[in-house]
Amino acid sequence: MEFSDKELIEQFISGSDYAFNLLAKKYQPKIYWHARRMLGNHDDADELMQEVLLVIYNKLNSFRFDSNLSTWIYKITSTRAINFIKRKNVKRFLRISDSKELLDGQNLHAAKDIIKNIEDKEKIDLINHQLQKLPVKQREVFILRNFEGLSYDEINKITGQSVGALKANYFHALKKITGLIDEQ
Numbered sequence: 001m002e003f004s005d006k007e008l009i010e011q012f013i014s015g016s017d018y019a020f021n022l023l024a025k026k027y028q029p030k031i032y033w034h035a036r037r038m039l040g041n042h043d044d045a046d047e048l049m050q051e052v053l054l055v056i057y058n059k060l061n062s063f064r065f066d067s068n069l070s071t072w073i074y075k076i077t078s079t080r081a082i083n084f085i086k087r088k089n090v091k092r093f094l095r096i097s098d099s100k101e102l103l104d105g106q107n108l109h110a111a112k113d114i115i116k117n118i119e120d121k122e123k124i125d126l127i128n129h130q131l132q133k134l135p136v137k138q139r140e141v142f143i144l145r146n147f148e149g150l151s152y153d154e155i156n157k158i159t160g161q162s163v164g165a166l167k168a169n170y171f172h173a174l175k176k177i178t179g180l181i182d183e184q
Contacts, residue, residue: 005069013061020060023069024053030070030148031077037143038081040132048084052077067157074144075158082136130180138173141166 003011003022011019031052036045055076063072131139140159144150152163159166 006065009060009063009069020057023056023060027056027070027073028053031073034074034077034143034148035081037128037131037147038078038136038139039084040128044084044088048077048080052080055080068154071154071157074148074150078140078144078158082140085136127177130177133180134173134176137161138169138176141169142173142177145170 003019005023008019008023012023028049032045032049035048035052036042039045039048052073056073063069131142134142137159141155141161144155144158145152150158152166155161155166156163161169
């Protein structure tokens with residue numbers, strides 16, 4: 001017998017860890033792939049997925065059914081991914097600011113050569129790579145719209161951005177990704 005999300009949440013709140021395990025099993029792939037697309041690599045996505053599952057476990061009793069459970073989970077995942085990116089950028093800035101590797105022209109040329117040699121990869125790998133070059137808000141809207149198949153109204157509930165702002169971010173993301181792919 002398959003239980004609805006609401007039934008599983010009610011069972012979990014009543015003390016059933018098995019019910020949570022069923023929810024985790026259902027949403028774990030969605031959390032992972034959303035995190036992977038936002039963060040760009042397996043290790044960070046896996047770490048974030050574990051963090052999100054822990055947050056869900058600790059806060060599921062506060063879920064109010066004002067939206068779909070998936071919307072709530074995407075919101076948690078997006079928020080955590082954005083915070084993760086901010087933390088990582090701060091660490092990278094602190095690491096790079098004292099490093100003379102940045103000034104070494106050979107490293108820059110090697111990075112450009114690596115990008116040129118990606119030609120044989122699948123298109124989805126190229127898009128995922130290019131996603132990392134987008135501003136976070138554009139990346140988030142592009143991922144939620146294209147990979148998760150969410151409507152602008154659903155994305156609005158996750159991000160809190162107006163539908164107009166979401167459409168603008170999506171348009172700019174699409175234009176940039178298309179341009180970056182054409183450059184390849």
